[in-house]
Amino acid sequence: MASKDFFLVAAIDFGTTFSGYAFSEVTEFQADPLRVSTCTWGSSTNSVMSLKTPSSILFRPEKTFDSFGFEAEDKYSNLSLDNMHRSWYYFRRFKMMLYNSKDVHRSNLLKDETGKEMSAIDVFAASIRYMKDHLGDFLSRRSTQIRDNEIRWVLTVPAIWDDAAKQFMREAAEKAGIDGKALLLALEPEAASMCCKYLPVERTETRIECFSPGSKYLVLDAGGGTVDITVHEVNPDGTLKELHKANGGPWGGTTVDEAFLDFLSEILGADVLEAFRDRHRDDYIDLLREFETRKRAVKPDSDSRVTFKMPISLHELYREKKKAEIRDAVRDHPKYGGKITCAGDKMRVEADLVKDMFSKTCADIVQHVRKLLLNPVTKGTSTLLMVGGFSESPMLQDAIKKGFPDKKVVVPPDAGLTVLKGAVIFGHNSEMIVSRIAKYTYGMKCFRSFNSAIHPPERMQIINGRKEVPGCFDKLVEVGKLVSPDKPVGPKTYFPFENHSGFTIKLFASPKTDPSFVDEEGSIPIGEVDVDCRDDKGSVTSADVYLIFGGTELELKAVHSDTGRETKAKFDFLG
Incomplete structure (x- = not known):
């Protein structure tokens, strides 16, 4: 379109x-x-x-x-x-x-x-x-x-x-x-990067400095489920190229929710919490909603207790299962005694206990970013751009700033909406990202003539009277290399088997830089696509195949040898 x-x-x-x-x-x-x-x-x-x-x-x-x-x-x-x-x-x-x-x-x-x-x-x-x-x-x-x-x-x-x-x-x-x-x-x-490119800083007309030509910056997109990280460099014309393949992990804001539930489980018992979730779903949802609000206000310098409203149904359920009161369990708990108080339906928790719920998640994120910035290709990265809903957390912001005191940390206003607004900008101008880094080594499954110097003898098969090795990895793109949607990989010429009107390309990915076979450890089949080699009169010919890497989705282009007719297709990765 x-x-x-x-x-x-x-x-x-x-x-x-x-x-x-x-x-x-x-x-x-x-x-x-x-x-x-x-x-x-x-x-x-x-x-x-x-x-x-x-x-x-x-x-x-x-x-x-x-x-x-x-x-x-x-x-x-x-x-x-x-x-x-x-x-x-x-x-x-x-x-x-x-x-x-x-x-x-x-x-x-x-x-x-x-x-x-x-x-x-x-x-x-x-x-x-x-x-x-x-x-x-x-x-x-x-x-x-x-x-x-x-x-x-x-x-x-x-x-x-x-x-x-x-x-x-x-x-x-x-x-x-x-x-x-x-x-x-x-x-x-x-998307977040594209949004931030247009953001003014501190209500002035000065754009964020990390978007000046030649600048390198890291985008830390901390959402609810995952943390998604990429590193960009600004080209002289203002377009962006990726310097390191996209990476991250399951360290989003929901991990803090899980820490809160683990905390309650320690106090009340896993059986009580499970029964509460099952039998009082309405109160369970309200409890999580309230924690979602409370956790956004937790600050690293907080010293006052945090108050949580504990539903009456939870008190009643604890009384039924444990024959005791929650306030007694809190008072006598070997780990939390004296650090938590209960009054009516309120539980008041020392600030340090609540802050501890963030500690592992924040530490995992800092450790991952630190490792990423040690990579030679990211040398010179001056700015860490924090976006996504979890990036609005003062606890995560503090962990990043303390973890990287030599970097400028930018948290745009409404960081939770940055991706959404940037996606709209991307829809208007999707050509802003001109190149990306290959996440894997990509290649096609193919036959090769048997070579005793490089091929194990047990892989050799006699096919049509010739010694062949099936299942070889025909490398197209190497992991870590720059790829661009404007520069298709190829061509490679393929011929259909006898009595066939086309052929099937089977694509594999591997974390290795130079895999030999598609069934090696770590190699995965990621998709296949059929290429029709018939011309307008029904005659079968060969086709030159190009793979288009560097976009958000992998595509294939086949150019028929005789007619020059071009067809595009996307791989079926779902099988």
Whole structure:
């Protein structure tokens, strides 16, 4: 879709903890790239107002969509009060499935909060469809008349995801009713980088210094589930090139939530906490909501106790199971005695205990960034750009600043919206990122003539009277090398087998720089694509194959030898 073919760019940031959308018209972008509109979300049960809504979704017992976000949380809580929730399907923070799964397929199932299963792609598609339809209603209320074919859609994905997870999200979006030809995938730290490029600093017209030509900066995108990191250098023309392959890990804000639950489990017992989650789902959701609010206010210099409201149902459940009171358990606890007090439904916790809930996560992030900055290719990186919802935490900000006192640490306003707004900018100008670093060594599966000097004899086979070695790794791109969507890799000429009209390219990836065989340890099959070699008259010929690396999605281009006809195809990474 060329820029003249769309009137508006709409981006969906589908996060582990929270999701949202934003948009801008072409004329708005041309006047001011930061003029991006967002939606305000709210809960009907309390006064919570947010620019994002929880990534929670509710399906009816027959597996049809019911609600998303705050509405899903509130309704599921009400169902729990009436003990009617067990036949419904409720999913929260399910995006991590695509990070944790090493084998992503269209047939993957997701378990809901009570262990019932649904098709994962149906859950993701329903979530994206909700955001898409919500935007349509929002535009209608603004009396903005825009047809579906005038919208370019952008969907954010973590840069550390593999190709199968990216394709899964694309197919989920298409299943949600978004035209694949109008859809772009934006890597989250890159989107954030593009947004920050336009941000003024301290309300002046001076742009962030790290975006001057020749500058190197690290983008730390700390979200709910993962921390996504990339390092960029600014080219003389203002475009960006990646210096180090995207990396990161599962150190998002939800790990602090898990530390809080572990803390409660130590005090109350795992059996009590599990029963509380199962039998009082409404209060359990409220408890997590309150902690989400409390943890954002925790500061490294805090010395006053933090107050948590403990639901009455939790006190009653503890009394039923332990034949004792929570206040007594707190008072007599060998580890926490004297550091926690209980009064009524309030639990007051010493500041240091709450700060400790951040310590492991922050330490893991600092250690990873430190290791990354020791790499020779990142030498000269002067600025650490912190974006994502978890980057708004004073605890994480303090850990990064203390861990890297020689670096300038920049946290833009509304860091949690930086990726979302940047995704809109990316939709208007996706050519800003001109090159990336290959995450793996990519190659095709091929046959080679047997060479006793390099091939193990047990791999040799006699094929059509010739000594051949199947399963060899035909390297195309080496891990760590610069790749660009403007410079396809190739060509390599392939011929179909006898009596075939085309051939199948099977692509493999390896963490090694020079793998010999596709079945070596660490090598993984990542996708395949069929290439048709027939010309306009049905005659079969060869094709020159190019691989297009460097974009957010891997593509293939085949040029037919006789006709010069060009075909493009994307790999099927889901199998």
